[in-house]
Amino acid sequence: MVEWCAIVFDKADRSKARPAHLAGIPPLVEQGKLVCAGAIYNEPKEKGGERTFAGSHLQIVADTKKEALDIIKSDTFAKEGIWDLDNIILYQFGCAVRIPKS
Incomplete structure (x- = not known):
């Protein structure tokens, strides 16, 4: 098995589909298919x-x-149609260190 690092940008608002998206994560974790995942954010337009x-x-x-x-x-x-599937960034990943989220 190979580990892959993926970045997938949003092209639409995710709020309505977010509960279903979050519900789909635990089965992938249990299957060993997803070892880390989370949102990435734009920089705030203004300080604070x-x-x-x-x-x-x-x-x-x-x-x-x-x-x-x-x-x-x-x-x-x-x-x-929330993720921009035409512009996925996907590379093989060699994890050197991973610590649990605290």
Whole structure:
């Protein structure tokens, strides 16, 4: 198995689809397919301003790039047109260190 680092940018508002997206994460974690994931944010427009979603970062475990892409494309955000699937950044990743979130 290979670990893949993916950045997928948003092209639409994610708020309505977010509950379904979040519900889809635990099964992938339990299957060992997703080892890290979370939102990425745009810089606030002003100091102290609110962050806005830029997209998502995923660490996917898959044998092939196609399998990693299939995992991304099966997500609610992909199916609902929130993620920009034409501009996915996806590279093999060699993790040197990973510590639990505190």
